[in-house]
Amino acid sequence: MRLWIGLSLPQLALDIFSPHWCSDAGSVVLEGERVLAMSPAAHAAGIRPGMRRGGVLMLLPEARLHERDPRREAEALNAVALAMLQYTPQVALAEEATLLMDIGASLRLFGGIRALCARVRASLRALGFTASISCAPTARAAWLLARCGRGGSGGGSGGGSGSRALRMVSLERRLDRLPVALLPPARSYLGWFEGIGCERLGELRRLPRPGLQRRCGRALLDMLDAAYGLCPELFEWIAPPESFRARLELFDRIEQADLLLAGAHHLVLQLTGWLCARQLAVERITLLMEHERGRVAMPPTPLEIALAEPTWRDEHLVRLLRERLAKQELAAPVIGLGLEAGQVRAMAPPSESLFPEPGGTEEDRMRMLELLVARLGPENVLQALPRADYRPEVANEWVPVQQKVREAERAARLPPDVASLPRPSWLLAKPIALLMRNHRPFYGSPLTVASTPERIEAGWWSETQTRDYFIAEGQDHTLYWIYRERIVGAGEDAAPRWYLHGLFG
Known part of the structure; x- marks a missing residue:
């Protein structure tokens, strides 16, 4: 079964300046000296879309005003698309800050449509974006339902919840009730549609197709047919880059390292999507904390994490970053974050052993060791490594647990006639x-x-x-x-x- 998820980000212009995990008294995004989007606090103060700059400052003198930045919006949309690759390799960019995901082959892996939508919604919340999520058997229908569920003009941070229509029969009923203004090719002819009493897609479908094509063009009919599943749809899927390097500009100067975790989580989600798309696991990551520029510029502060076992899960990486950031002291305020995947390897297949190890799996043991290393430091979590010496006092050395030691190498370092002799624990x-x-x-x-x-x-x-x-x-x-x-x-x-x-x- 083919099923699509539509992700509409109606507040993208605002979220790049004021994400959900940022406490903000009131942010307003302007385009051409008029309000384009506003935060909940600004909306509660009476600010509305289309209002001029002077009116905003009169109602909310302490408002934080931002000019719309299309470049940053495109970067943010690409970041969301990269993070969504952890759920399906088929993610496409669509019009009006919307993403389309073909998740028909991912339902069983993630436990069904409800569980998958919940995980997608949690990822978007961690990324700091407002989104409306919808599901439909066709991509254009998912786009229309997501755009319809974008919420009202209040500018609230929650956004609309979208809707789900898993069968064509129910999808047709939902689409018939949607307004014609949702279709981009129809917006130039809204006056004419109002004049003939055509306000819904169901009414639009009943109009004579030859006359509708002559007046409004073929693009309108093609989009309408694609939504109802009457014609095929072609997309250009997002292609992950060869190497991973992501950056996030922070909303303010941060002077406490533990407050950087939300931004770091934003970058880790992108890394997770990249790893899943390329079937890789990461062994070493570096978090770069960027400081002031200009005359007082200083190089970024690196925070390197080496993993005992390669992983591609964001929960474990975020847990390690939380432990390290809690002990990190900042030499200067941080204004930006960068994340690099320094060492990766092919994703290992799941274990085929019949019985698990006593007390948990090998992956669980490695995660516990990595957590201890992040909390206690690599110099305090050690493993034994034999040395080729007969004297008991020097027949062993202690090395960091993250150092790779193969069993063959460990056995080769023992004198051949000592390995079989009894030794005390x-x-x-x-x-x-x-x-x-x-x-x-x-x-x-x-x-x-x-x-x-x-x-x-x-x-x-x-x-x-x-x-x-x-x-x-x-x-x-x-x-x-x-x-x-x-x-x-x-x-x-x-x-x-x-x-x-x-x-x-």
Whole structure:
């Protein structure tokens, strides 16, 4: 089944200056010295579309006035389109700040049309844009329903909710009730349509087609037929770029790093759409915090995040950014953000193992480690890496958990005759000298040797060790790893010295 989602952004000119996650007393966008769009606070103060600049300042002296910027509107619409690629690879730009998405093949993946629309609506809210969402079996019908659901002229930030028509029978009834003014080719002839009493699309369809084509042109009939599914529709789909680099100009100077999370989320959503469209997963991202320009200009402050496991989900990336930004100190106010995907790889297919790992999946474990790294710092979350040395004190080194260590490399670093020998799970940082009672080592209770000795003679190049290691058992059946130090050059009558070096689990 083919199904389309229409996303209309009627307040795009305003949202680029005053997004939803920005607290604003009252913003107004002007075009040719007249009001084009306004925030809810400005609308509550009495400001209406078409009002002049002087009238705005008289009603709301503290209003923030912005000139319409078509370039930024186009960039914002492209940013939304890039973020929507996470739901379907077939996204197209349409007239009047509207996007069309072919989601027929995505319904099962996202749990149905209601769940998919809820996720799209949440993404738009996180991006900071007002939108009207609609669903229909044809793209032009979805466009018409989305434009009809754009809300009234009040300029509210919520926007219209749009409507859904999943079958052609119900779609025809909805389209018949829509006003003729929604069709762009019909707007030049609205006076004539009013004169003949034709106000709805249903009434327009009943007019003689030859006469309608001669008076209004073929474009009107083509758009009408496309909406009702009587002719095919062709689109040019959005193509994601080869590499990802996005930028966001902030609405004000930000002096606290944690307040940058909403803007960072805006960029991460675009990254998610790009990754899904190109079937990639990201391993390293860099958030660039841009500062003042001009005479006091300084280079952007980079915030780099390296992932232990490649991901393409925005929730995990936002969680890591939240932890890092909470600890970040800004050297200067931030006026813009940039996000770069420094290292990507092909998206890994899902695991085909029958049984999951105990306590969660490998992906869950990696996400937990990444969260700990973001919260505690990479120098405080380490993993063990064996070294090719027989001495227990130096047979291991601790490296950051984000460092890639293959199992083959880990095994290759072990001496071949040590990998199969028993080793305690807890090795003491410094051996403890043991007391001798009745010629037996003593640690809480007399220790009984329970294994043959393992002789270690190594370290002649730095610190020579000559030791005989044993597994010993206490009266409470606890197993210890002890050694007897062999003093080179001492006589045979010299008393041996015993040390505790580790405990078995």
